[in-house]
Amino acid sequence: MTLPAQILPEHHRHCDELFVAAEESVRRSDWKAAAAALTRFHDQLKAHFEAEEGLLFPAFESATGMSGGPTRMMRYEHEQMRNLLEQLAVACAAHDGNGYAGDAETLLILMQQHNMKEENILYPMCDRALGADAERLGAKLNDMLEKRHA
Template identity: 75%
Template structure:
């Protein structure tokens, strides 16, 4: 039997690696490279949020009847991260190394905590609740994440 969320932890690592590269470019003051790297990271993390919020979370909520629990918290944290992404984009556009570093540090902490909660709590709950269509869900998630590569 497959795992519904199999692709998502690997995509977390992918996004984290893109984030680190963008931050390294900003630290060097290579703002053209930082802008390009940040745009790629931004596209990928938004594809991740969209796949979870548009497909995984509704499927989990439909299967469990639970809409005010862990998915609500994850959506809230996605909103916090989107706000930090806007701050990073503005700092990058302004070539503001200090502003970028501050927002990046906060985002990194939030991302790490968020990913740990998803991987250790929510994803196992989803895998159990969605076991009957695990492979189909994982394929749909993969297709949604692939759109972020375009």
């Protein structure tokens, strides 16, 4: 089974792991490892946003005709998270441990409340709305995220 409601939450957990790895390196003031870990987290999160914005959301919007509601807000939150990722990169480059910790905390809460809405509401709605196409789309999402993963 490769439904979006199964693949995307798994990838959320993967991003969580990468978030923790970067934060731990910063806490140890191991800036070299932190920069590498942050880049991996950054790449995966961006890949996740691109998969949703490029594949999932358009499919959901055309299947339901809802383009101004949930997906608009999800895109807006992606933008908020992209900005925080930039701020994290700046703090990491400046070896600013406090700044990083504050921005990381903000990103974590924003990201998790965003994930809750997607996992509990949007993804199951997508699976239902897309019907038979859901598995095909899930496979595409899987490919896209796995390629980035490699």
